[in-house]
Amino acid sequence: MNEISPLEAALTAIDESCPDYADERARLVATKCRGLMKGYNARWLSADYVPLSIEDTLVSPLFNPATQRQSRRFKMAGKRDLTATESGRRVLFDHKTTSDSIEDPDGTFWRQLAIEGQVDHYLLLSLLHGQKFAFAVWDVIKKPTISPKKLTKKDRAAIASLGEYCGSQVSEAAKKWVINNDRETHGLYEVRLANDCINERPNFYFQRRTVSRMDYEVLEYAEELWMHQQNIGETRKNERWVRNPGACMMYGSPCRYLGICSNADTPDSDHWTRRENSHEELPSLDGDGKDVLTNSCIRCFQTCRRKFYYRYELGLKKVDEEEREPLFFGHVIHAALEAWWKAKLPLENRHGDNSESPVNAVGNY
Ligand code: SF4
Numbered sequence: 001m002n003e004i005s006p007l008e009a010a011l012t013a014i015d016e017s018c019p020d021y022a023d024e025r026a027r028l029v030a031t032k033c034r035g036l037m038k039g040y041n042a043r044w045l046s047a048d049y050v051p052l053s054i055e056d057t058l059v060s061p062l063f064n065p066a067t068q069r070q071s072r073r074f075k076m077a078g079k080r081d082l083t084a085t086e087s088g089r090r091v092l093f094d095h096k097t098t099s100d101s102i103e104d105p106d107g108t109f110w111r112q113l114a115i116e117g118q119v120d121h122y123l124l125l126s127l128l129h130g131q132k133f134a135f136a137v138w139d140v141i142k143k144p145t146i147s148p149k150k151l152t153k154k155d156r157a158a159i160a161s162l163g164e165y166c167g168s169q170v171s172e173a174a175k176k177w178v179i180n181n182d183r184e185t186h187g188l189y190e191v192r193l194a195n196d197c198i199n200e201r202p203n204f205y206f207q208r209r210t211v212s213r214m215d216y217e218v219l220e221y222a223e224e225l226w227m228h229q230q231n232i233g234e235t236r237k238n239e240r241w242v243r244n245p246g247a248c249m250m251y252g253s254p255c256r257y258l259g260i261c262s263n264a265d266t267p268d269s270d271h272w273t274r275r276e277n278s279h280e281e282l283p284s285l286d287g288d289g290k291d292v293l294t295n296s297c298i299r300c301f302q303t304c305r306r307k308f309y310y311r312y313e314l315g316l317k318k319v320d321e322e323e324r325e326p327l328f329f330g331h332v333i334h335a336a337l338e339a340w341w342k343a344k345l346p347l348e349n350r351h352g353d354n355s356e357s358p359v360n361a362v363g364n365y
Helices: 006-017 024-044 108-114 118-128 153-162 172-180 186-200 215-238 295-303 305-313 325-344 347-352
Strands: 050-063 070-086 089-098 135-142 206-211 272-274 316-318
Touching (some): 006 325, 024 186, 024 206, 024 325, 050 325, 070 118, 070 215, 089 118, 089 325, 108 206, 118 215, 118 295, 153 172, 172 186, 215 295, 215 305, 295 305
Parallel strands (some): 089 135
Antiparallel strands (some): 135 206
16 A cells, blocks of 8 residues: 555645745746646546556667668657556657647647557666557646736635635635735635646546557657668767847747857857756766767757757757746646656556656667
């Protein structure tokens, strides 16, 4: 028996990611994650997936599928969110958060995912480690669109007299708060959000979709990956790190390297430091990681070669970069999901939880 429930583990992980002294923006993110995890727990606790491994990093040599030749320079790597079993079948999980609508199975979010290479990357990497999966699961959480709001007179009266809000009991502090205040505290907002996630709109917030990949599709990805490593190798050799102006404002905010690209800054200024490992999400990787291809770095190369150069070749990182809110949200919810699944890990599978162990590797590189 595990000593702590998955929900308790998730909420603890959120609180540890965002201590009391954190600023208002960070505390609101943590509150949203707490509400979401209560909904996630209600939605999926009884689902029939038994975790096998959580957040494990795999590294493999990279092969040309046509000739079986091994790349002399590049390896491939990735961190799998979760592997699990369902009715005796081995399943690969990938957690995602999004601001897009996820209720419509034919919506743009799911259409875009259908051509996303991430699942193929992990399936190929797993195959090279001798692991084949029956299917993959996209485990998606929609970010809340509701925010703390003004309380109605009726709400304030119910909270003050009954200690009740959105069907839940609230704290004594909240009861006192509403006597002289008409806005939700973070605690009251969390109660309303959790109620929305659990009772009102669970399908709005949580969707899982299974993804089957035929062997030929994984092979097709292996062929593309080989082409990517060739392109990256040639671009590096010829120093052709061309800019893509169409990507400078992607995702609604300026690229972090815009100052350098527009000659307002230089990579050597004291605004920048260098990463020791280009792939910070894989801390157990040996060396500087420059010859390791992950799904993220391939996407970066496809988006803008100059960005790839700054990010992965030079390893440039802003000295005082504030973690952007979407990234911070992703960081906190990911920590919560990891803790939730770890608390569900059966004792006999704990050997498979190698998140703290050195990188797994195959081959003779
Ligand atoms: S690195 Fe690419 S995306 Fe970023 S500012 Fe320069 S040209 Fe634009």
